[in-house]
Amino acid sequence: PQCASITPVCVDLADWGATEAALQDVGPIDLLVNNAACATLQPFLEVTPDKFDQSFDVNVKAVLHVSQMVGRGMRARGSGGSIVNVSSQASQRALREHAVYCASKAALDMLTKVMALELGPYQIRVNSVNPTVVMTDMGRLGWSDPEKSNTMMSRIPLGRFAGKGPDTPSSHQRTRRR
Known part of the structure; x- marks a missing residue:
């Protein structure tokens, strides 16, 4: 591993029981970064209950659950901590x-504000970051089409998505190729 003090834990975060079991023996946590997410793109009129539930289970409910477990430990130790x-x-x-x-990430932003309000008195900082598209496999799924991505990139001062790989040229590179 790149950092011996970090131990990865692999678990389906939508499964609360499995998550609790996986985190049960993890030592004290001072910093938690909730970075798991899923996205299924569907037109509004075609949204299905299973995809809605999956998104909210991973993008909101899992953050709440893992943060509760970690936050309780931070509070009990009295040494504060940070959740991002x-x-x-x-x-x-x-x-x-x-x-x-969009709805699940808006819910996450409000959850973050409530967490900051309630955990702040215990010296537990809670913040969110709201990056642009990150060209992971999930990002490429939704944003590889230049017709769709050019509008978004035109609003980004750097003119590119985060983590741009070789198969997703920046808008400057696209302009040169035309």
């Missing part, structure tokens, strides 16, 4: 076929 929730700019802007993803 990775949200998205999609929480603040409507995107076609992203109704459920």
Whole structure:
């Protein structure tokens, strides 16, 4: 491992019982970064209950659950800590076929504010970051089409998505190729 003091834990975060079992023997946690997410793109009129539940289970409910477990430990130790929730700019802007993803990230932003309010007195800082599209496999799924991505990239001062890989050229590279 790159950092011996970090132990990865692999678990389906939508499964509360499995999550509790996986975190039961993990030592004291001073910093938690909630970065797991899922997105299924569906037009608003075609959103299905299973995809809605999956998004909210992973993008909101899992953050609440893991943060409760970690936050209780931080509070009990009395030494404070920090929780960072990775949200998205999609929480603040409507995107076609992203109704459920946008809604789940907006819910995460408000959850973050409530967590900060309630955990602050215990010296537990809670913040969220709202990056643009990150070109992971999930990001490529929704944003590889230049017709869709050019509008979004035109609003980004750097003119590119985060983590841009070789198969997703920046808008500057696209302009040169035309």
